Amino acid sequence: DAKTTQPPSMDCAEGRAANLPCNHSTISGNEYVYWYRQIHSQGPQYIIHGLKNNETNEMASLIITEDRKSSTLILPHATLRDTAVYYCIVRVAAGNQFYFGTGTSLTVIP
Amino acid sequence: DTGVSQDPRHKITKRGQNVTFRCDPISEHNRLYWYRQTLGQGPEFLTYFQNEAQLEKSRLLSDRFSAERPKGSFSTLEIQRTEQGDSAMYLCASDLGPGSYEQYFGPGTRLTVT
Numbered sequence: 001d002a003k004t005t006q007p008p009s010m011d012c013a014e015g016r017a018a019n020l021p022c023n024h025s026t027i028s029g030n031e032y033v034y035w036y037r038q039i040h041s042q043g044p045q046y047i048i049h050g051l052k053n054n055e056t057n058e059m060a061s062l063i064i065t066e067d068r069k070s071s072t073l074i075l076p077h078a079t080l081r082d083t084a085v086y087y088c089i090v091r092v093a094a095g096n097q098f099y100f101g102t103g104t105s106l107t108v109i110p
Numbered sequence: 111d112t113g114v115s116q117d118p119r120h121k122i123t124k125r126g127q128n129v130t131f132r133c134d135p136i137s138e139h140n141r142l143y144w145y146r147q148t149l150g151q152g153p154e155f156l157t158y159f160q161n162e163a164q165l166e167k168s169r170l171l172s173d174r175f176s177a178e179r180p181k182g183s184f185s186t187l188e189i190q191r192t193e194q195g196d197s198a199m200y201l202c203a204s205d206l207g208p209g210s211y212e213q214y215f216g217p218g219t220r221l222t223v224t
Binding site for chain 2: 032034041043044045046096102
């Protein structure tokens with residue numbers, strides 16, 4: 001599975017959009033981009049995933065560049081409960097385990 | 111609550127002792143995973159089961175570690191002769207099978223080896 005690069009930490013004001021970047025320049029054509037988050041003392045939680053097209057669900061939006069070498073997770077209106085470590089992972093569709101990196105620690109500031 | 115439960119939530123043990131953790135996945139999920147997470151790091155894959163068959167083991171899973179999933183339901187992870195380096199959060203996850211995009215994680219068992 002391709003490796004991802006994320007900034008170690010970010011801050012975001014409550015109510016504003018949080019934009020979390022991820023680089024995956026060695027991604028293969030059959031690899032999806034996944035985002036998980038981990039709130040302190042809990043297990044990771046699935047957020048969203050995508051292959052080529054932008055995706056949106058009730059939690060977030062995922063924007064993938066045309067060359068698929070990077071992506072951005074957008075939390076449209078960050079709340080204090082969104083404070084967590086966010087992991088960007090690439091994995092083939094039929095893959096099994098996830099390979100987590102160190103992620104981005106997002107702090108939402110009141 | 112994701113529906114995946116782990117027991118115990120916390121375990122303190124002395125170096126050299128054996129410990130066993132249990133994971134109960136979501137009932138209809140065929141695949142069960144074990145991960146280990148140390149402070150400041152993301153979860154690291156240890157092993158996974160498809161029903162009762164253990165299909166893959168990470169090189170992180172030394173000979174002191176053994177995992178089982180009898181009858182394809184709950185799973186146990188045993189660590190023999192614990193070492194201080196085994197101190198970590200042990201996470202269990204489950205999913206429906208190949209092609210699943212979402213793994214459901216339990217709350218983890220935090221192991222402290224003194």
